Amino acid sequence: MLTALFALAGVNSHYLLLLIATVAMVGGGYTIVKLPQSLVRFLLSFLLTRRYRVDVHGLQNLPAQGGVLLLGNHISWVDWAMVQIASPARCAL
Numbered sequence: 001m002l003t004a005l006f007a008l009a010g011v012n013s014h015y016l017l018l019l020i021a022t023v024a025m026v027g028g029g030y031t032i033v034k035l036p037q038s039l040v041r042f043l044l045s046f047l048l049t050r051r052y053r054v055d056v057h058g059l060q061n062l063p064a065q066g067g068v069l070l071l072g073n074h075i076s077w078v079d080w081a082m083v084q085i086a087s088p089a090r091c092a093l
Contacts, residue, residue, distance in 0.1 A: 045085045048078065056086045 006016045032039050048054075062068055070087055072079025 041084060044081045048081055048085060052078070052082065054082065054085055062087070 003013075003016060006013065070083045072083050
């Protein structure tokens with residue numbers, strides 16, 4: 001609809017692209033400010049699933065409500081990120 005309105009007004013499609021890009025950048029910035037943990041989780045899952053295969057078993061054992069303490073069984077720099085990626089619930093970093 002916006003494209004049709006821009007065409008009827010005789011505005012170049014380049015300006016429509018700039019408008020959409022600006023709205024996307026402002027929305028992305030707002031989301032990063034309000035939900036930084038989501039950005040960290042997204043980036044970690046993107047990077048680590050390229051290198052490691054994550055296979056999760058026993059998700060039914062996690063409680064649906066309340067707190068839970070998830071611990072890795074190895075001493076490694078990557079264990080905390082793997083536990084974070086494997087958990088479907090939102091976890092604090």
